[in-house]
Amino acid sequence: xxxxxxxxxxxISLAQFCSxxxxxxxxxxxxxxxxxxxxxxxxxxxxxxxxxxxxxxxILCIDEHMQVQTETAYRPSAETxxxxxxxxxxxxxxxxxxxxxxxxxxxxxxxxxxxxPIHGHELLKALxxxxxxxxxxxxxxxxxxxxxxxxxxxxxxxxxxxPAVFVRNHGIYAWGDTPEAARRHLEAIEFLAEYVxxxxxxxxxx
Amino acid sequence: xxxxxxxxxxxISLAQFCSxxxxxxxxxxxxxxxxxxxxxxxxxxxxxxxxxxxxxxxILCIDEHMQVQTETAYRPSAETxxxxxxxxxxxxxxxxxxxxxxxxxxxxxxxxxxxxPIHGHELLKALxxxxxxxxxxxxxxxxxxxxxxxxxxxxxxxxxxxPAVFVRNHGIYAWGDTPEAARRHLEAIEFLAEYVxxxxxxxxxx
Amino acid sequence: xxxxxxxxxxxISLAQFCSxxxxxxxxxxxxxxxxxxxxxxxxxxxxxxxxxxxxxxxILCIDEHMQVQTETAYRPSAETxxxxxxxxxxxxxxxxxxxxxxxxxxxxxxxxxxxxPIHGHELLKALxxxxxxxxxxxxxxxxxxxxxxxxxxxxxxxxxxxPAVFVRNHGIYAWGDTPEAARRHLEAIEFLAEYVxxxxxxxxxx
Amino acid sequence: xxxxxxxxxxxISLAQFCSxxxxxxxxxxxxxxxxxxxxxxxxxxxxxxxxxxxxxxxILCIDEHMQVQTETAYRPSAETxxxxxxxxxxxxxxxxxxxxxxxxxxxxxxxxxxxxPIHGHELLKALxxxxxxxxxxxxxxxxxxxxxxxxxxxxxxxxxxxPAVFVRNHGIYAWGDTPEAARRHLEAIEFLAEYVxxxxxxxxxx
Numbered sequence: 001x002x003x004x005x006x007x008x009x010x011x012i013s014l015a016q017f018c019s020x021x022x023x024x025x026x027x028x029x030x031x032x033x034x035x036x037x038x039x040x041x042x043x044x045x046x047x048x049x050x051x052x053x054x055x056x057x058x059i060l061c062i063d064e065h066m067q068v069q070t071e072t073a074y075r076p077s078a079e080t081x082x083x084x085x086x087x088x089x090x091x092x093x094x095x096x097x098x099x100x101x102x103x104x105x106x107x108x109x110x111x112x113x114x115x116x117p118i119h120g121h122e123l124l125k126a127l128x129x130x131x132x133x134x135x136x137x138x139x140x141x142x143x144x145x146x147x148x149x150x151x152x153x154x155x156x157x158x159x160x161x162x163p164a165v166f167v168r169n170h171g172i173y174a175w176g177d178t179p180e181a182a183r184r185h186l187e188a189i190e191f192l193a194e195y196v197x198x199x200x201x202x203x204x205x206x
Numbered sequence: 207x208x209x210x211x212x213x214x215x216x217x218i219s220l221a222q223f224c225s226x227x228x229x230x231x232x233x234x235x236x237x238x239x240x241x242x243x244x245x246x247x248x249x250x251x252x253x254x255x256x257x258x259x260x261x262x263x264x265i266l267c268i269d270e271h272m273q274v275q276t277e278t279a280y281r282p283s284a285e286t287x288x289x290x291x292x293x294x295x296x297x298x299x300x301x302x303x304x305x306x307x308x309x310x311x312x313x314x315x316x317x318x319x320x321x322x323p324i325h326g327h328e329l330l331k332a333l334x335x336x337x338x339x340x341x342x343x344x345x346x347x348x349x350x351x352x353x354x355x356x357x358x359x360x361x362x363x364x365x366x367x368x369p370a371v372f373v374r375n376h377g378i379y380a381w382g383d384t385p386e387a388a389r390r391h392l393e394a395i396e397f398l399a400e401y402v403x404x405x406x407x408x409x410x411x412x
Numbered sequence: 413x414x415x416x417x418x419x420x421x422x423x424i425s426l427a428q429f430c431s432x433x434x435x436x437x438x439x440x441x442x443x444x445x446x447x448x449x450x451x452x453x454x455x456x457x458x459x460x461x462x463x464x465x466x467x468x469x470x471i472l473c474i475d476e477h478m479q480v481q482t483e484t485a486y487r488p489s490a491e492t493x494x495x496x497x498x499x500x501x502x503x504x505x506x507x508x509x510x511x512x513x514x515x516x517x518x519x520x521x522x523x524x525x526x527x528x529p530i531h532g533h534e535l536l537k538a539l540x541x542x543x544x545x546x547x548x549x550x551x552x553x554x555x556x557x558x559x560x561x562x563x564x565x566x567x568x569x570x571x572x573x574x575p576a577v578f579v580r581n582h583g584i585y586a587w588g589d590t591p592e593a594a595r596r597h598l599e600a601i602e603f604l605a606e607y608v609x610x611x612x613x614x615x616x617x618x
Numbered sequence: 619x620x621x622x623x624x625x626x627x628x629x630i631s632l633a634q635f636c637s638x639x640x641x642x643x644x645x646x647x648x649x650x651x652x653x654x655x656x657x658x659x660x661x662x663x664x665x666x667x668x669x670x671x672x673x674x675x676x677i678l679c680i681d682e683h684m685q686v687q688t689e690t691a692y693r694p695s696a697e698t699x700x701x702x703x704x705x706x707x708x709x710x711x712x713x714x715x716x717x718x719x720x721x722x723x724x725x726x727x728x729x730x731x732x733x734x735p736i737h738g739h740e741l742l743k744a745l746x747x748x749x750x751x752x753x754x755x756x757x758x759x760x761x762x763x764x765x766x767x768x769x770x771x772x773x774x775x776x777x778x779x780x781p782a783v784f785v786r787n788h789g790i791y792a793w794g795d796t797p798e799a800a801r802r803h804l805e806a807i808e809f810l811a812e813y814v815x816x817x818x819x820x821x822x823x824x
Contacts, residue, residue, distance in 0.1 A: 048554060060433070092582060115413040120555070120581055121581050121582075122440070122511060122516075122555060122579075122582035122583060123437070123438060123440065123511065126437075126438040126439070126440060127441075130557065131557060132555070132556065132557035137591075164572055178464070184438045185438075186441055187437045187438040187441075188437065190437075191437045191511070191513060192437065194513045195513050195517065198517055199517060199520060199521075201613055201614055202517065202521055202609065202612055203521075204616065
């Protein structure tokens with residue numbers, strides 16, 4: 001567990017890392033770190049902030065009913081509901097939601113199948129799979145405009161085998177026990193998304 | 207409204223952002239911020255400046271007849287006429303014109319159809335479209351060498367639904383009410399241009 | 413030969429270079445510099461460190477039996493065994509193991525053939541091949557989960573002609589007499605991996 | 619004309635720009651600025667230097683017979699002969715030789731035709747072509763191992779219409795009257811090389 005200030009600082013560090021990678025384009029995305037599990041309190045980026053230059057007051061303290069716990073002129077992102085559903089389901093400590101061209105591409109190209117299969121790749125070790133022929137399947141859910149429904153769909157699709165869910169034509173939610181673990185998982189899956197896309201393009205060669 | 211100095215500083219910040227992204231290659235592109243709407247006065251990059259190291263005197267104050275309002279040895283870019291036509295048509299506060307490989311690719315690949323269709327993508331929210339199956343169409347105009355004609359063509363093709371127009375084999379004009387909004391719109395459309403291109407390449411897979 | 417501290421500092425510099433390139437995603441990869449050849453002592457990154465912010469105590473001093481020679485709470489990466497096998501076979505002074513999308517792609521696309529052929533390319537000069545029609549073949553070995561076996565396979569496949577071996581769907585081991593040479597070899601092969609991949613995609617054009 | 623020190627400083631600035639772009643991988647490439655035309659004296663990077671961290675003594679003063687004019691332990695790159703041939707033929711003031719994946723790809727894909735055609739693209743303006751349907755052709759020469767022969771081939775193929783020549787499977791020579799112009803030309807051609815490659819891949823779509 002963290003104090004809110006520690007969690008907020010961890011969110012800012014994650015935002016700097018993800019911004020630098022270009023993973024938070026056009027003020028999109030939101031990042032959170034758990035402050036307390038019960039009753040639930042999380043530190044999360046506010047709606048519409050430029051993630052490259054987050055200030056302390058861009059991070060809100062939210063309870064499990066999406067109520068803001070600190071005095072602020074800002075309102076939480078509607079996508080906060082997805083974070084809350086995931087914290088409820090898993091004992092994770094940090095959740096990252098970002099949009100990249102490659103995670104969007106695989107979410108669309110494998111969208112009808114509902115999952116992206118990954119087989120026998122070294123970076124699965126970063127997701128906790130150490131066996132030689134590890135095979136995992138990263139779920140894809142439809143991009144519901146109703147965010148309560150999206151939160152339920154993401155939480156339902158999420159399984160313990162992979163700490164991430166793609167939202168079709170939208171982006172990814174990735175999580176971990178700590179901010180470092182969440183970031184490591186996200187990095188690994190972004191690598192795999194680019195790899196899967198590029199391999200698909202090349203395999204067409206014959 | 208801004209003072210000229212505030213507008214010029216906003217132009218320099220936008221140029222740093224766009225240069226860092228590699229969106230202003232070979233001294234190309236030009237960026238402007240509105241100073242006053244009536245009579246129109248804008249702060250805009252001069253012709254041929256290296257946008258990575260703009261100085262205060264690289265930003266010119268121009269009226270709606272393309273006359274320079276400040277003492278300077280520099281002349282405005284001929285493409286300033288396109289900015290003026292767009293400020294006339296829309297109540298926007300900032301216009302960004304950049305050249306990227308991906309905006310050029312979609313402008314050419316969809317050039318004969320005259321528009322790039324985008325359907326059901328999350329980043330359309332950054333352009334103000336929040337419905338689940340939002341569908342927009344980003345116009346493409348021919349790259350007229352006559353820049354007065356290009357300005358008219360861009361302004362005619364521009365519609366309220368999307369704050370951007372592609373110029374075929376040339377680049378993009380994107381705008382917004384504020385410098386931040388213009389930048390957000392540009393970021394969203396550059397993401398979508400890369401996505402549309404890469405999806406087209408992959409879909410060939412079958 | 414170096415002192416351990418000099419070797420550790422060289423490892424940190426290599427890690428900064430490779431991190432900046434994005435070649436060490438999700439805490440993957442490991443980098444080493446030889447301290448003494450006989451008895452063998454090497455400076456190598458510990459398991460699981462974030463390579464973008466290595467501290468002095470993230471670098472371990474290891475002997476040829478993989479025993480840690482310094483007091484530390486950290487344990488060596490299991491992949492250290494591959495480094496030891498390569499130092500035994502070659503008189504090299506530094507070994508770099510990184511994961512990139514492009515080295516993974518060519519390791520998979522050419523995996524069944526067991527090697528990536530490179531012919532008549534200028535960057536082969538960076539690998540020591542100066543003749544006009546130089547042709548080399550970079551070996552690919554299977555990604556054995558048993559790392560002792562992987563170490564043997566890499567060392568067996570390695571030949572004097574090219575200072576690198578691909579591990580299928582995993583990454584690359586590249587080496588050189590000095591840290592600078594190892595880095596130069598790795599840079600050249602990463603360039604060639606991207607080139608080979610992209611040429612393959614384009615040649616499909618006909 | 620410059621003093622040697624001014625020219626050397628301009629070379630270092632060009633090297634920082636090109637390194638940052640990733641255009642000088644594995645210590646490859648060489649960059650020069652003219653000091654005096656008659657008798658010819660040029661400032662040029664030495665062989666094998668890491669271009670990301672050039673020191674003053676990494677820049678050599680060379681005459682038209684490739685003799686080093688300053689006391690130094692370093693020797694000039696063999697590719698200096700290509701620079702000398704180009705300074706002899708054109709009244710240019712700076713020459714940049716870099717290796718990129720995209721300039722290598724187009725040099726190979728169009729190698730049998732001996733030139734890359736570019737038609738009606740906005741960035742041709744950066745090369746001095748302002749008409750609406752400008753069409754230019756960038757020459758490609760074989761990658762002769764004999765560098766005197768390569769120098770002659772590059773100089774023969776070079777024509778006034780485009781300030782650049784591709785060397786097949788090797789890289790590009792680009793030049794301009796000033797260091798700024800050489801850099802602008804190189805930036806424009808690198809943009810066009812990536813565009814031509816990616817358009818070729820996409821056009822396969824049909």
